[in-house]
Amino acid sequence: MKFFYLAGGYGNRAQPLSFVKPKALFPLCGEPLLERIFRQLIGNGLTGGFINLHYRHQDFLPVLSGYSKVRVIFEKELTGSRVISCAATSLGGKPLLVVNGDVYLDVPVSAMQDVYRKTGADGVLLVRHHSGSAYQTLRCRQGRYLGLNSKNHRQGLMYTGVALMGPRLVKEIEEMNFFATLERLKTDVRVLVYDGVWLDLGDPRSYFHANQQFERQLKRDPTADVQNGAVKGVPVNFLSSGVTISSTSRVEESIVWEGVCIEGSSLIRRCIVTTGVRLVDSVYEDRIITERGIFDF
Numbered sequence: 001m002k003f004f005y006l007a008g009g010y011g012n013r014a015q016p017l018s019f020v021k022p023k024a025l026f027p028l029c030g031e032p033l034l035e036r037i038f039r040q041l042i043g044n045g046l047t048g049g050f051i052n053l054h055y056r057h058q059d060f061l062p063v064l065s066g067y068s069k070v071r072v073i074f075e076k077e078l079t080g081s082r083v084i085s086c087a088a089t090s091l092g093g094k095p096l097l098v099v100n101g102d103v104y105l106d107v108p109v110s111a112m113q114d115v116y117r118k119t120g121a122d123g124v125l126l127v128r129h130h131s132g133s134a135y136q137t138l139r140c141r142q143g144r145y146l147g148l149n150s151k152n153h154r155q156g157l158m159y160t161g162v163a164l165m166g167p168r169l170v171k172e173i174e175e176m177n178f179f180a181t182l183e184r185l186k187t188d189v190r191v192l193v194y195d196g197v198w199l200d201l202g203d204p205r206s207y208f209h210a211n212q213q214f215e216r217q218l219k220r221d222p223t224a225d226v227q228n229g230a231v232k233g234v235p236v237n238f239l240s241s242g243v244t245i246s247s248t249s250r251v252e253e254s255i256v257w258e259g260v261c262i263e264g265s266s267l268i269r270r271c272i273v274t275t276g277v278r279l280v281d282s283v284y285e286d287r288i289i290t291e292r293g294i295f296d297f
Helices: 035-044 057-064 080-090 109-119 167-169 178-185 203-220
Strands: 001-006 047-053 071-076 096-100 102-103 125-128 137-141 142-147 157-165 190-191 198-200 251-252 260-263 267-269 276-282 283-285 288-291 292-294
Touching: 001 035, 001 080, 035 047, 035 096, 035 102, 047 080, 047 260, 057 071, 071 080, 080 096, 080 178, 102 157, 109 125, 109 157, 109 190, 125 137, 125 142, 142 178, 167 178, 167 292, 283 288
Parallel strands: 001 047, 001 096, 047 071, 125 190, 251 267, 260 276, 267 283
Antiparallel strands: 096 157, 102 198, 125 157, 137 142, 137 157, 142 190, 288 292
């Protein structure tokens, strides 16, 4: 079975972070989200897959050079869910696992496959109990997807950003939003409720909290792959590669992307410092710090 990782969006919700790099490359506890997801999916037996690129596509190429079994689809214009149909001729009768490029979770691949096989459905949506966010909820009954609720409906189940799509569904996706395809085709789509850790990296505040939540998850799993001592020390920082911090500077509860240099007697607290920034004798709290300027969360 193959996967399709959706990474072509502009990341408007994630500005100003997405001015620096696409959401799928945001570091999660020091490692790009894409790499954490790819390692997980391949570890679950998926044989390779697809990724669509558009905005800042060149940023992905160094990372993707290590994944020879992932086919890159460059989109000159964003086509939304329609791009998934590019995988239709490569499935060999098997379903396709589709994953949004701005969420992290432990994808229950085997459980989704079991539902797909046992029910003979056209697809399986991974859902979770609504978190109180702006995400639209779904109408479901007895394990079946029935449609979307009205946008102001804030109770029930929400889509996690992960779906298992059968070959027929993949082939016939024509709408920008695949939920419109489900409505048009009157498909038999089942839902599987997920109650594990689900992290939304879609906007700066959510991204900041996602790193904290992921670090707490790592603490509960001593065998987890931990970079930069993320589970040690108080307060915790989330450092990417190539970060230098002078002994006279203090950095607390901050996310620091690669190549950052913090010098002098700087105090950085609860900030996101993005790629290549150099700070000297600087004091910032609760800010996003980029080469383009300083922003509030």
